Amino acid sequence: MYQLPRVLCATLLCVLTLTASLEAAQKNVVLFIADDHGFQIGAYGDKVAKSSGLDRLAAEGTKFTRAYATTASCSASRSVIMSGLQNHATGHYGHAHGYNHFSTYQTVVPLTQHLDKAGYRTCSIGKYHLAPRDVYYFESYENGGIKGGSRNPVGMAENAAKWIKQDDDRPFFLYFCTSDPHRGGGPGNFANFNNRDNPYPETERNLFKPEDMNVPDWLPDTQEVKEELAEYYQACNRVDQGVQRLYEILEETGHLDDTLFIFTSDNGPPFPGAKTNLYQPGANLPFIVRHPDQQKRGMTTDAVINWTDITPTILDFCGVTPGKYPPVQPGENDQPIRRKNEVAYQFHGRSFLPILEQEHPDGWDSTFLSHTFHEITMYYPMRVAIEGDYKLIFNIAHQLPYPNASDLFASPTWQSALKREEKTFGQKTIYDYENRPRFELYNIAEDPYEGKNLALDPKYQDKLKELQEKLQAWQKETRDPWELKWRYE
Numbered sequence: 001m002y003q004l005p006r007v008l009c010a011t012l013l014c015v016l017t018l019t020a021s022l023e024a025a026q027k028n029v030v031l032f033i034a035d036d037h038g039f040q041i042g043a044y045g046d047k048v049a050k051s052s053g054l055d056r057l058a059a060e061g062t063k064f065t066r067a068y069a070t071t072a073s074c075s076a077s078r079s080v081i082m083s084g085l086q087n088h089a090t091g092h093y094g095h096a097h098g099y100n101h102f103s104t105y106q107t108v109v110p111l112t113q114h115l116d117k118a119g120y121r122t123c124s125i126g127k128y129h130l131a132p133r134d135v136y137y138f139e140s141y142e143n144g145g146i147k148g149g150s151r152n153p154v155g156m157a158e159n160a161a162k163w164i165k166q167d168d169d170r171p172f173f174l175y176f177c178t179s180d181p182h183r184g185g186g187p188g189n190f191a192n193f194n195n196r197d198n199p200y201p202e203t204e205r206n207l208f209k210p211e212d213m214n215v216p217d218w219l220p221d222t223q224e225v226k227e228e229l230a231e232y233y234q235a236c237n238r239v240d241q242g243v244q245r246l247y248e249i250l251e252e253t254g255h256l257d258d259t260l261f262i263f264t265s266d267n268g269p270p271f272p273g274a275k276t277n278l279y280q281p282g283a284n285l286p287f288i289v290r291h292p293d294q295q296k297r298g299m300t301t302d303a304v305i306n307w308t309d310i311t312p313t314i315l316d317f318c319g320v321t322p323g324k325y326p327p328v329q330p331g332e333n334d335q336p337i338r339r340k341n342e343v344a345y346q347f348h349g350r351s352f353l354p355i356l357e358q359e360h361p362d363g364w365d366s367t368f369l370s371h372t373f374h375e376i377t378m379y380y381p382m383r384v385a386i387e388g389d390y391k392l393i394f395n396i397a398h399q400l401p402y403p404n405a406s407d408l409f410a411s412p413t414w415q416s417a418l419k420r421e422e423k424t425f426g427q428k429t430i431y432d433y434e435n436r437p438r439f440e441l442y443n444i445a446e447d448p449y450e451g452k453n454l455a456l457d458p459k460y461q462d463k464l465k466e467l468q469e470k471l472q473a474w475q476k477e478t479r480d481p482w483e484l485k486w487r488y489e
Contacts, residue, residue, distance in 0.1 A: 026171040027318045028259040030246060031310070033081065033175070034239045035074060035127060035182040036275055037265035039286055040232070041240075048214060050206055050237045053244030054288060057263055061290030062299040062356050068306040068386070071371040072267040072275055072282035074182075075102065075129045077307060081266070082110045082136055082175075084311030084347035086370045088480045094373025096131035102373065103131035109325060109345055110136050111311045112173070118320040121170045123163050126150035126177040138175065147201055150179040151191050151235075153242020154202035161249045171318070178242060181235030183270045183407050190231035203241050208233040218273045218281045218426040218449045224416040225271075232269065260317045261290040262310070272414045273426050273433070276374045276405050278382050278393060279450050283369055289356060291317070296357040303364035304386060308349030316351035348478055368474045372482070378403040381482050385471040389445035392467035396485045398438040427451030439464065 042051045043058035044065075070080050071087050079092035083104065087093055090104045104110075112122045116139070123140040127150045130136040142163045146155040160174055184191035198205045210226035213233070219225050243263060250256040264287045268274035274281035287305070315322065322345035355361035369384035380403055381396040408414060417425055425433055427449045441455040441464050454460040475483035 026255070026258045028171050028255055029173045029314050029318065030250070030259055030261045031081075031173070031175050031314070032243060032246070032261070032263045033078070033127075033177045034236075034263070034265045035177070035179050036267060036270040037181055037236060037239060037286065038269040038274065038281065040236045040269075041286055043288070044286060046214075048208065048212055048233060049240075050233075051240045053240045053242075053247060054263060054286075056247065057243060057261065057288045057290050059298050061261070061288055061294060061297065062301055064287040064289075064301055064303065064305060066302050066304045067264065067285055067287030068283045068304070068367055068369055069265070069267050069285055070283075070306050070308060070369045072277055073371065073374040074266050075131075076371070076373070077266040078130050078177075079104050079136075080307045081310050082112070082130065083108050084111070084308050084349050086308060086348050086368075086478050086480070088370050088372060088482065089348065089478055092131070094378070095375055096129060097376065100376040102376070104135050106132070106135060108135060109322070111314060112136065112138055112175075114311075114315055114320055114322050114345075115173050115318065117323065118318065119170055120173050120318070121168055122173045122175070123160070124175045124177070125156050125160055125163075126153075127179050128177070148199045148203070150177065151184065151238065152200035152203050153178050153180065153238055154245045155200065157242050157245035157249060158202060160246065161253070164249065164253050164255065173314075176242070176246065178239050180238045181232050181270070183411070190228070190235045200238065203238050206234060206237045208237075216281070216449075218279070219271060219413065220417060220422065220425055222413075222416055224412040228271070228411065228413050257292045259292060260314070262314075263288045264307075264310075270408065271411070272404065272408050273428075275408065276371075276378065278369050278371050278384050280444060280448055283384075291353070291356055294357060299357055299359065301355065301359055301361070303352060303355050303358070303361050304367045305352050305364070306349065306367045306369065308347060309352050310349070312347045312349050313351040313353055316353050322347075368471065368478075370478075370480065374403075374405055378405060381485075383471055383475060383480070383482065385467045385474070386444075387467060387470070389443050390463055390467060391442045391444045391450075392464065392471060393440040393442075394468075394471060395436045395438055395440065396482055398436055402434045402436055439468070441467070 040046050040049045041054045042049050043055045069077050071077050075095040076087040076092050079090055080087055083090055090108050092104045094102045096102050122138045123142055124138040125142050142159045146152055208230040210230045213226040213229040215221040215225055250259055265285050268282035324342040325345050327343050366387040372381045373379055383394045385392045423429055439455040440453050442450045472486050
């Protein structure tokens with residue numbers, strides 16, 4: 001009988017062993033999206049926050065300080081997270097509600113479809129807020145029996161545990177989305193229920209005192225603001241308890257060492273000046289990643305990323321190469337159609353895995369943001385270019401007064417400023433906040449809350465022109481319909 005040479009046998013054995021090892025090693029993902037969460041986290045230097053779960057995540061992973069939501073509105077932002085594309089390219093311009101038609105084109109291939117084709121099982125728990133469902137589909141929706149729904153993150157985590165423990169050998173993707181710390185139960189109510197029994201039995205109630213609040217510079221330092229912040233911190237703490245319980249579940253099931261854990265928010269805190277704005281408090285958000293194979297832990301990076309980078313990064317971690325699809329072109333009645341020739345699927349973002357352990361990576365100091373609507377009545381398109389220390393905001397509909405979200409307008413924070421006839425709100429006058437110029441230019445290193453617009457300063461005209469040209473070029477590249485406004489008005 002012919003026998004293979006000993007060296008060849010050893011080589012084949014190594015290949016087979018490596019193949020078996022790769023097949024056995026799952027690459028799972030937990031994507032935790034909070035609703036309206038800012039930097040109210042101990043790991044980001046907040047001395048008031050109670051955030052042991054997120055603090056542990058940061059201690060074992062990488063904390064980003066310059067991560068940006070591309071649009072500061074819940075539904076549109078989630079479409080970016082799940083597609084890797086800017087919302088102006090997917091058609092998901094604003095909130096997905098039953099009384100409007102903000103939704104993603106059928107031609108878009110989101111994260112879950114790429115993972116599904118690669119053999120993953122996918123699950124959504126908590127807030128969904130995407131459209132249409134047949135595009136952003138999940139194999140499972142595990143929301144049954146959670147008292148308090150998506151404001152009970154620990155209850156949500158227990159449902160996640162049951163799903164993870166199912167007799168299924170496929171790798172998993174868990175999309176875990178709380179409704180906290182979004183306002184709830186009416187304007188000014190963060191669902192804290194101080195005077196009622198706790199409606200979230202699995203999640204503890206941790207109260208905060210208004211007098212302990214440190215008011216950020218982008219908000220007025222008033223009693224109404226402190227009272228709302230105290231409620232807000234309670235809701236943030238509920239989110240943290242969900243993070244902590246998910247950690248424990250991954251440890252209990254033996255998946256902590258094969259799971260990529262990402263935490264972030266869809267947009268900034270639900271206060272005027274943050275949410276619905278592309279000012280820093282609305283767009284620059286917490287972003288923490290724990291890679292199971294990370295060598296340097298407890299990292300902080302100033303790499304500039306945005307939410308279009310999330311889907312490419314997850315696919316990179318999972319070893320999934322998007323397939324080829326027919327490219328899209330405009331068709332009749334402005335509905336996109338696909339050409340016959342197939343090309344590799346393209347994203348607007350890129351994977352940040354290669355720089356996860358670098359504090360100051362080269363080539364990661366610029367980004368672009370795109371916001372068009374919040375609610376259907378809140379048309380105020382803004383486009384942003386960020387490069388190094390400078391940030392350009394293009395207020396495309398600058399002729400219009402800035403529209404306030406209904407819950408933010410009715411909040412005690414805003415109403416108290418109006419009743420007192422205050423002239424300022426944070427770093428801006430109320431007039432300037434509501435009546436914005438066509439262009440705003442800021443040095444966000446020296447002026448992080450954008451109080452001094454440099455767009456009309458003669459010393460900064462070269463920088464203004466440079467960023468304007470780059471922003472328009474990017475709009476053309478990403479097929480932004482609002483690029484027309486550079487020439488039309």
